[in-house]
Amino acid sequence: MSAEPQPxxxxxxxxxxxxxxxxxxxxxxxxDAVVPALGDQFKRAPGFLRFAPVVIGLGDLAVPxxxxxxxxxxxxxxxxxxxxxxxxxxxPELRQAAIAAGLxxxxxxxxxxxxxxxxxxxxxxxxxNPPPAPLAPSGLRPTMIVDQPVRAGQRVWAQxxxxxxxxxxxxxxxxxxxxxxHVYGALRGRAIAGGADNLGARIFAQxxxxxxxxxxxxxxxxxxxxxxxxxxxxxxxxAGESLRFDPFGA
Amino acid sequence: xxxxxxxxxxxxxxxxxxxxxxxxxxxxxxxxxxxxxDFDVGxxxxxxxxxxxxxxxxxxxxxxxxxxxxxxxxxxxKRVENLxxxxxxxxxxxDALTKEGVQIxxxxxxxxxxxxxxxxxxxxxxxxxxxxxxxxxxIVVTNPEVSSVRDSDRILGVLQSKSKRAEEKREPVKEHLLxxxxxxxxxxxxxMLKLEDIQEILAIPLLGVVPESESVxxxxxTGTPVILDAESPAGLAYGDAVARFLGEERPHRxxxxxxxxxxxxxxxxxxx
Ligand SMILES: Nc1ncnc2c1ncn2[C@@H]1O[C@H](COP(=O)(O)OP(=O)(O)OP(=O)(O)O)[C@@H](O)[C@H]1O
Ligand SMILES: [Mg+2]
Numbered sequence: 004m005s006a007e008p009q010p011x012x013x014x015x016x017x018x019x020x021x022x023x024x025x026x027x028x029x030x031x032x033x034x035d036a037v038v039p040a041l042g043d044q045f046k047r048a049p050g051f052l053r054f055a056p057v058v059i060g061l062g063d064l065a066v067p068x069x070x071x072x073x074x075x076x077x078x079x080x081x082x083x084x085x086x087x088x089x090x091x092x093x094x095p096e097l098r099q100a101a102i103a104a105g106l107x108x109x110x111x112x113x114x115x116x117x118x119x120x121x122x123x124x125x126x127x128x129x130x131x132n133p134p135p136a137p138l139a140p141s142g143l144r145p146t147m148i149v150d151q152p153v154r155a156g157q158r159v160w161a162q163x164x165x166x167x168x169x170x171x172x173x174x175x176x177x178x179x180x181x182x183x184x185h186v187y188g189a190l191r192g193r194a195i196a197g198g199a200d201n202l203g204a205r206i207f208a209q210x211x212x213x214x215x216x217x218x219x220x221x222x223x224x225x226x227x228x229x230x231x232x233x234x235x236x237x238x239x240x241x242a243g244e245s246l247r248f249d250p251f252g253a
Numbered sequence: 254x255x256x257x258x259x260x261x262x263x264x265x266x267x268x269x270x271x272x273x274x275x276x277x278x279x280x281x282x283x284x285x286x287x288x289x290x291d292f293d294v295g296x297x298x299x300x301x302x303x304x305x306x307x308x309x310x311x312x313x314x315x316x317x318x319x320x321x322x323x324x325x326x327x328x329x330x331k332r333v334e335n336l337x338x339x340x341x342x343x344x345x346x347x348d349a350l351t352k353e354g355v356q357i358x359x360x361x362x363x364x365x366x367x368x369x370x371x372x373x374x375x376x377x378x379x380x381x382x383x384x385x386x387x388x389x390x391x392i393v394v395t396n397p398e399v400s401s402v403r404d405s406d407r408i409l410g411v412l413q414s415k416s417k418r419a420e421e422k423r424e425p426v427k428e429h430l431l432x433x434x435x436x437x438x439x440x441x442x443x444x445m446l447k448l449e450d451i452q453e454i455l456a457i458p459l460l461g462v463v464p465e466s467e468s469v470x471x472x473x474x475t476g477t478p479v480i481l482d483a484e485s486p487a488g489l490a491y492g493d494a495v496a497r498f499l500g501e502e503r504p505h506r507x508x509x510x511x512x513x514x515x516x517x518x519x520x521x522x523x524x525x
Contacts (some may be wrong), residue, residue, distance in 0.1 A: 152456050154410035155403050156377075173406050173454055189453075 061093025073104030263404025265375030279495030304476020317354030461494030
C-alpha cells in the first residue's frame with residue numbers, strides 16, 4: 004500500500020510568453036525625490052498598483068551609475084507594494100548597475116531597446132518574443148458583458164477583451180479591461196482600461212463620476228479630473244501622455 | 254420549508270436588531286410561524302429589544318455544543334402567538350458559532366416554522382457571513398448616509414458571491430431594501446441622502462422606509478418591538494413593510510416633512 008510518487012517525465016517546461024507590464028520611467032535619479040512623489044500618488048489611489056510588477060524605465064536618466072542606488076529603489080518600492088522586476092532602456096553602465104541589484108534588462112516588443120550583449124547576468128529565460136498567438140476563428144475575443152451593478156468591494160476583470168457594464172459601477176468598485184470599457188449607467192468607482200500598453204483603449208460612461216480612471220497605466224484620480232464633464236456622458240482617451248475627457252452623444 | 258431571511262447592513266447601529274424584532278413580530282401577528290435568531294454572539298441584544306432577557310436560560314451556542322436541546326433554548330413570545338426567539342450567547346466568543354452547527358439548527362427550525370429571521374451582527378466578517386450564508390431572502394437595512402449606503406452595497410456584493418445559494422449557483426438571494434432612520438427634514442436640508450439617491454445606487458426593490466422616531470427608543474427601553482406601538486410612525490412603517498414583504502401593495506408614507514397644522518403650531522404640540 005505504499006504510495007510511490009509518480010515519476011514525472013519532465014519536471015518543467017520553458018515557454019516564451021508576452022506580458023503587459025507597466026513601465027515606471029524615472030525622470031530623476033534621486034530616490035528621495037522619486038519615492039515620496041510616488042507614495043503621494045499611491046496614497047490617493049490606494050491599491051491601484053498593489054503588488055503589480057513594474058519595469059524601471061532608465062531612458063530619461065543621464066547620470067553615472069554611481070548616482071543611482073538601485074538597491075534602495077527596489078526596497079522603497081517594495082514598501083509601497085510595488086514590485087520592480089527589471090529595467091528597460093538606459094545606458095549600458097546603468098543597466099549593469101541595475102543587474103547587480105537584481106534587476107535584469109528586459110527587451111521591449113519590437114526590439115527597439117534590445118538588451119545589451121554585454122549583459123552576461125541576463126538570465127537565459129529573459130523574455131522571448133514569440134509571434135503573437137493566432138486569433139480565434141472569429142478573430143475576436145468575446146466582450147465581457149456585466150448585467151449586475153458592480154458593487155463596492157467587487158472587482159471585475161475582462162482579460163484580453165472589452166467590457167460592457169449595462170448598469171452602474173458603484174463607488175468602491177473596480178472594473179478592469181485590457182480593451183475598452185463601456186458603462187451604460189453611472190461610473191462612480193474605478194475604471195482601468197487598456198491593460199498596460201493598449202494606448203488606443205477608451206472608457207465610455209453614460210454618467211461620468213469616477214473615483215479613478217486609467218488607460219494603459221496613465222491614470223487620473225478624482226482631484227486630477229479638472230475640467231472633465233462630471234455627471235455627463237463622457238469618453239476618456241489618451242492624448243500623448245495625458246488623459247482627455249470629452250462629452251459624447253447629444 | 255421555511256424561508257430563511259437575513260437582516261443585514263454591513264455598517265453597525267443602523268437598525269438591524271430593531272428591524273428584526275419588528276418584522277418577526279409583524280409576520281407572527283399575520284399568522285406566520287416565525288422564529289428570530291440573534292447572530293450577534295457576545296453583544297446580544299435582540300432579547301432586550303424583545304423584552305425576554307429575563308427568560309434566557311440557554312442560547313444558540315449551548316445548542317450547537319450539545320449542552321441544550323433547541324426546544325429548551327427557544328423562548329416563546331408571550332404577547333404574540335407563533336413567535337419564538339433564539340438568543341445569542343453573552344459570554345462566548347464569536348468562534349463558538351460554526352457553519353455546521355448553524356445549518357443543523359436552521360434545518361430543524363425549517364421543519365416547524367414559516368420564517369427564520371436572522372439578525373446579523375455588523376461588519377462583513379465571519380459572524381455576518383454566517384448570518385447570511387443560509388439566506389433565501391435578505392433585507393438590507395440602510396440609513397440615509399453615504400457610509401451606510403456604501404456598506405450596504407458591499408454586503409449586496411457579498412450576498413451575490415458568498416451565500417450558499419451563490420456557492421451552489423442556485424437562484425440568487427432575493428434582496429429587499431429597508432431604509433431606516435429616515436428624517437425628511439434633514440433630507441430636505443441636504444444633510445442626509447434622498448431616498449431616490451439611495452435607490453439609484455443600490456438598485457434593489459424597496460421594501461419600506463422607516464422614519465426617525467422617538468418611539469423606537471421608548472420601545473426598546475420597554476422591551477416592546479416598535480411594531481406593537483400602533484401610534485408610532487416607525488411602528489406603522491414596519492407594519493407596511495411586513496405587508497409588502499407578504500406581497501401586498503402599500504403606498505410609502507413618512508417621506509415628506511409633516512406640515513404642522515395651525516393648532517399644533519399655536520400650541521407647539523408634539524404627537525409621537
Ligand atoms: N427608526 C428609528 N428612529 C430612531 N432611532 C432608531 C431607529 N431605528 C433604530 N434606532 C436606534 O438606533 C440604535 C441602533 O439600533 P439597532 O440596535 O437596531 O441597530 P443594529 O444595526 O442592530 O446595531 P448593531 O450593528 O450594533 O447590531 C438604537 O439606539 C435604536 O434605538
Ligand atoms: Mg444588532
